[in-house]
Amino acid sequence: MQNQQYQNILVGIDGSETSMRALDKAIDAAIRNQAKLYIAQVLKPQLSTVGRASIGFGVVETDIDDESRLKEQKQLLDDVVAQAKDKGVKDVTSIVKIGNPREELARNIQQAQKIDLIYIGATGANRVAQMFLGSNTTYILENSIADVMVVR
Incomplete structure (x- = not known):
């Protein structure tokens, strides 16, 4: 039986404890396989943009736009x-991207970077929440075009 050799490894992180454990395991795998490692964070879009937004009877000043969020996260990922x-x-x-984390990690990033292995932290949601909301991890497991390692 041949050992699987991976060339492009993706790890999705969100700052949670399980995603940081997934990062550690992805680093180990990248070293073992002499593979390229992609560390991805996908931010959900903001509902509002910079400027003024009318909400009910008042006006809310919004101070963080998507570009600022991207820049801040990029610095943290550096x-x-x-x-x-x-x-x-x-x-x-x-x-660092803004979008749907499920789609970006399960398909878009994998296709663009020719990912052959993805590490992802197990969901922190309880069983009831998973039934109604699903989880990014479950979606990635079911829709990924690459092998998936789920870290608990």
């Missing part, structure tokens, strides 16, 4: 990339 490199990963790229 630190994560540096940590992965310090641990021995030679080729690391961060991806």
Whole structure:
């Protein structure tokens, strides 16, 4: 039996404890396989934009736009990339996008980067919430075009 060799590994992080464990395992796998590691964070779109928004009888000043959020997260991920490199990963790229995390991780990023393995943290939602809302992890498991490792 041949050992599976992965070339492009994706890990989706959201700051949760399980996603950080998934990151650790993805780093180990990238080192073992001498693979390129993609660290992705997908932010959900804001409901409002910079400026003034009318809500009910008042006006709300909104102070954070999507570009500011992207820039802030990119800076945070730069630190994560540096940590992965310090641990021995030679080729690391961060991806910060605004969109639907399920679709971006399960399809779009995987197709664009030719991902052959994805690491994702197990959901933190309870069983009842999963029944009504589903989970990103479940969606990725069912729709991914790459192998998926779920980290608990």
